[in-house]
Amino acid sequence: MSAYKIAWLPGDGVGREVMEAARITLDALKLDAAYTHGDIGWEFWCTEGESFPQRTIDLLKASDAAMFGAITSKPVKAAEEELVAGLKGKGLTYRSPIVRMRQMFDLYVCLRPCKAYPGNPLNFKDTIDLTIFRENTEDLYAGVEFSPVPDALATTLKALSKPFGHFADLAGDQYAVSCKVNTRKGSERIVRAAFEYARKFGRKKVTIVHKANVVRATDGLFFEEAKKVASDFPEIAVDDANIDAICMWLLKNPMSYDVLVAPNLYGDIISDLAAQMVGGLGFGCSGNIGKKLAVFEPSHGSAPKYAGQYKVNPLATILAAKMMLDFLGEPEKGARLESAVAKVIAEGKVRTYDMGGSATTLEMGEAVARAL
16 A cells, blocks of 8 residues: 555646646655546536536545646636536536635645745746745635625625725626635634744744735734734744735845745735746745645646647646655655756756746656656
8 A cells, every 4th residue: 555645636728737747756756655636627617517526525535635737717707608508507606626625625824935946047036035825715715705796795884884885876786795804713823834834944034914004904813913923933033014015025125035924815926926036937836735634736827828738847846746745744755856856957958938948848857857
C-alpha cells in the first residue's frame, strides 16, 4: 500500500497539461503515493449540472492531499446557456468548485509564496521573497449574493441601513447585492497562522492588509482581531496597510515586506500582484490548507485559448507540488524539487514562451525532473 493517497484533479483547459508536467517531477522523485483521478470542472457542469460531483467530494474525504490544475468559470447566465438541453431551465446555478471545496473542507488558509528565483528574466527584482496568507472561506467570496434582489431583503436593508436609502427605490432587477461576511473566528485563525509561520521560519515582520478606514464593520473586525493576535508574538514586527496603498508600496519597495495577511478578496489581489513581480502566474503556486486536508494548485486559470497547445509554463504547478510535499511531511523531497526548479531557471536553457523561450509544458517538466 502506498504511503500517501493523493486526489488528482486536473480540471480543464491548461490545467490538464500543467498537471502532466507536475506528475513527471513527482514520479522522478519516487514519491510513494497512489494518485486517484477526480472529475471536476466545466465539462461536468455542462453534462451533469454539477462542476464538483459528489464522487469527487467522496474522493477528497478519503485522501491525504490533492493536486488541482485549473477550471473554467463563467457568469451565471453564460453557464446556463452551455448546459446540455436536458438540464436547461431546471434552476441549476453554477458555483465555483474551488470556492465550494474551500468552504466544504474548511481550507481556511490560502498560502501563496512569491519568491524570485535568480536567472528568471521576468523578475521585477531578484531578491523578492514574500509569503501571503489569504483567508479562504469568508469575505466577498462567501457566496451570499442576490440578483435580482428580493423585496424582503430590500425592505430589511431599508429599515436597518440609512446608506441603503440611496438604492431603496430601485427595482430588484436593477441592482445586485453581494454580502461581505467576516467572522471573528475566521479573522483570528488566519492571522494566527501567518504569525505562527513567521515565528517558525524566522520571518521578521507581518503586515496586516485591510480597508478598515472605509469598510468599517467587516474590515474593522478583521483588523481588531489581527491586533489581538499580534500581541501574542512580541518578537515579530507588525504593521498594517490599506489594500490600495499596499499595491503601491509593494511595487515601490517589495523588499520592505515579508509576510502579509489579508481577508479573502484583498489576499487574492495582492497575491496576483506579488506573483507578477516574480515572473507572473506561471510561477504563482498556492496551497488551500485546513486541519485535515490540503489542496495545492497553480494560481493561474484554465487559459482556454492555450488549451491543447502544451505551451504554458508549468512551474507554478510544480512548485505547488513542492508545497504538497512539505505538507505531507516530505521536506527533503520538497527541497530537492525546489532546488531543481531553481537550477533550471538559473541555467536558462529551457524556457517556456512567457520566459522568451520555445519549450513546451512537458519539456519544462522533464527538465526539472532531470535536474533532481
